[in-house]
Amino acid sequence: MRAQASAGFVGIKRMRDIYSKYGTDTVQKSMELLMDYSEKRIREALLSIPDGTYIGEEFIDDDGVRDTPIKIVVNIHKKGDKATIDFNGTDPQVPGNTNCP
Numbered sequence: 174m175r176a177q178a179s180a181g182f183v184g185i186k187r188m189r190d191i192y193s194k195y196g197t198d199t200v201q202k203s204m205e206l207l208m209d210y211s212e213k214r215i216r217e218a219l220l221s222i223p224d225g226t227y228i229g230e231e232f233i234d235d236d237g238v239r240d241t242p243i244k245i246v247v248n249i250h251k252k253g254d255k256a257t258i259d260f261n262g263t264d265p266q267v268p269g270n271t272n273c274p
Contacts, residue, residue, distance in 0.1 A: 216254035216255075217254070219251060219253070219254045219255070219256055220253070220254050222251055223251075224251055224252045224253065225251060226248060226249065226250050226251070227248075227249040227251065228246065228247070228248050228249075228262075229246070229247045229249075230244065230245070230246045230247075230262070231244075231245050232244055232245070233245060233271055235269070236267040236268060236269025236270070236271045237269040237270065237271070238267070238268040238269040239267065239268065239269070243264050243267055243271060244262070244263060244264045245260070245263050245264075246260060246261065246262035246263045247259075247260060248260070248261055248262070
């Protein structure tokens with residue numbers, strides 16, 4: 174937990190440093206450009222996959238509270254350069270810290 178908190182604090186400091194060095198407008202524009210480029214690359218990659226519905230199902234051993242397997246289902250509905258992802262068929266919420274959808 175301490176390592177995770179420490180990493181978060183380092184991330185905050187570094188983001189503040191970047192904003193201080195380059196200014197809000199430049200950082201925000203750079204983030205927008207990065208997001209746009211990422212979207213473009215993902216859409217291009219999606220075009221190479223046949224349209225259809227792809228389903229994956231797996232089980233998590235337990236939730237740390239109950240000793241019962243938890244089913245996770247991921248449904249990817251792909252058409253053209255778009256994909257919709259849902260978790261229909263996944264087990265309901267559990268008491269432990271493993272809830273997905």
